[in-house]
Amino acid sequence: MTSDAIQPCPVADAHRRLMDCHAQWHILHDSYLEPDGFRLNLNSLVSNLRSVTWLLQKQKAVIPDFATWYPEFQEACKKSEIMGWVVKSRNRITKESDLELLSSCQVVWTRNWVQRAEGTATFPPRMSTSEIVRALHHSNTPPVGLITVRRKWVDKALPSWELLAATAEAHSWLSQILWRAHKAFGVGSCDLADRPVECVTSVLRSTLTRPPCMDLTRSELQAHFTMSGGVVKEExxxxxxxxxxxxxxxxxxxxxxxxxxxxxxxxxxxxxxxxxxxxxxxxxxxxxxxxxxxxxxxxxxxxxxxxxxxxxxxxxxxxxxxxxxxxxxxxxxxxxxxxxxxxxxxxxxxxxxxxxxxxxxxxxxxxxxxxxxxxxxxxxxxxxxxxxxxxxxxxxxxxxxxxxxxxxxxxxxxxxxxxxxx
Ligand SMILES: [Zn+2]
Ligand SMILES: [Zn+2]
Structure with a gap:
């Protein structure tokens, strides 16, 4: 029986690490437009995602029926492209060259309502936004209008996935595994404290679905700048x-x-x-x-x-x-x-x-x-x-x-x- 009452977390180390991953996913999202920050945050998120199951397995002696339900998840994980990638990334740090290959950086320059020039993949993904703005200044682009920089990050080792979607998917797998572990103890909701970021709570998902905050409607992210490099917000x-x-x-x-x-x-x-x-x-x-x-x-x-x-x-x-x-x-x-x-x-x-x-x-x-x-x-x-x-x-x-x-x-x-x- 799973109780509705809030109980002490039975797998606190693993659960806390998963919440770290959730918070880190948002940091990765926020750093999407800057290559160095993105790569740094990606490496740290992937290694934390990997460690959730390690922390869980450390406790296997005390988790009820672990030997019956856990191997099922392990099998499913082995078949999952995403979880395979997370596991393989254990000893691998994603390098600039691994990201460079399949990622894209598209720049659109809008002079006014009517004139719009699109340049696709004009810039190497490793270039930072300020470097792009500087390069535009040195080119023949007139110093008026608006620049839109669109990025999409893909790892060479996982060519069919955009990386925010991939890490969100891995988070969903782990959330489901921890949900099952809580259920083994008869715990519905546990007492781990919420984090300062509103959506980072101890709630676990029983199915392989993403929390709404990780749902991305766009396959790429973009930001807008004036020709002087100032950020313009769309509202x-x-x-x-x-x-x-x-x-x-x-x-x-x-x-x-x-x-x-x-x-x-x-x-x-x-x-x-x-x-x-x-x-x-x-x-x-x-x-x-x-x-x-x-x-x-x-x-x-x-x-x-x-x-x-x-x-x-x-x-x-x-x-x-x-x-x-x-x-x-x-x-x-x-x-x-x-x-x-x-x-x-x-x-x-x-x-x-x-x-x-x-x-x-x-x-x-x-x-x-x-x-x-x-x-x-x-x-x-x-x-x-x-x-x-x-x-x-x-x-x-x-x-x-x-x-x-x-x-x-x-x-x-x-x-x-x-x-x-x-
Ligand atoms: Zn918990
Ligand atoms: Zn969130």
Whole structure:
């Protein structure tokens, strides 16, 4: 019988070591973009993963039925590519040359919304990010825009696995083995103390599944930098669908009518909603609604404080378009508007962001685009009262859409998906 009560840990040395591995896995994750730190942390994590079963076997004389259930795990481990790799790595330190062979380092340079240059595997994985930024300075890359560095680490001895996924998988195996050991003692939860990192607790998993904190949706990790080497953070937040918030919203804005048709037809409805909120709050955050076959599939609030972070937010949104297979999008945003010059009209482009122009005006826009090429945008001009209170003008359809630039990453993504048959 396994008891629900918290009991002293029967295999404390092994269990504590597994918790060390969990904490170390996050350190490995955090050092992913720097080659030296990554290699150092990888070597130490692998050797700690290896030692969990040693510590367990030291206690085999006192673990009930050890001789019956442990060999089963040993057999399964022998067949597992991952556990085989961990065991073989016992006397082997992963060297730079072992990692260099199959890892990749891709650099994307984004000048502005339209111009984007991709260089794949231009840089050897051993190069640090600051070395990459320096090398770009010495090349012909203009000193503006944004650099995205994407990395993927693979060990020569385990060619089909990315290393964060591999070590997370090894952690799951060991968690399952320790769960079984606790069960042999009739212990469900043990008393080992939680660690400062919130997710590092004594909880063990009975099946070969990863804790949510180790679930990686991307097969590679990336970071963004300005050409001067400064780090740029991407921020795309899930919209909070808490019913309590909706209730509070109703109290504040009255009955809001949420449009229920497809993206293009919903634009007037969203505009009515946005005007109500704008006049009440004096501002409106940028929100994106994603659709698949006229059904809402995701909602995101976008935050940015400048042109670079804005580009990132929309690039992130384009990734979400792919993962949700969205074929339509509606965006509500409050923005600075530029009156395009004749030259800009002729070239169908805006040279300076509206926020940097003296003749800028303020507007509330709702725009929609679909994968099959439809696009519509409504604009309501905002006038400010003496205390900043906003009043929204009658919406008009615009022919020189303000949203055109921000949709570039989305359209690029749709083209790309088409080519890949998605
Ligand atoms: Zn324990
Ligand atoms: Zn965790």
């Amino acid at each position: 795309v937040k899930p919209f909070d669908p808490d019913p309590a918030n909706l209730e509070a919203a109703e109290e504040r804005y009255g009955q809001l009518k949420f449009p229920t048709s497809g993206p293009i037809d919903s634009v007037p409805g969203f505009m009515a909603m946005a005007r109500t909120m704008m006049e009440k709050d004096g501002h409106h955050s940028t929100i994106a609604f994603l659709y698949n076959q006229d059904r809402g599939v995701a909602t995101r609030g976008l935050q940015f404080d400048g042109q670079n972070t804005k580009m990132l937010a929309f690039e992130g949104l384009a990734d979400l378009v792919e993962s949700t297979r969205a074929d339509g999008i509606v965006i509500i945003s409050e923005s600075w508007l530029a009156v395009p010059t004749e030259r800009e009209k002729e070239l169908k482009t805006i040279f300076f962001p509206a926020r940097d122009r003296l003749d800028r005006t303020e507007g509330l826009t709702v725009y929609a685009a679909t994968r099959d090429g439809r696009q519509v945008e409504l604009l309501s001009m905002i006038e400010r009262g003496p205390n900043g209170e906003a009043s929204c003008g009658e919406p008009v359809e615009v022919t020189f859409p303000a949203g055109a630039n921000t949709l570039t990453p989305i359209r690029r993504k749709w083209d790309d998906m088409e080519k890949r048959g998605l």
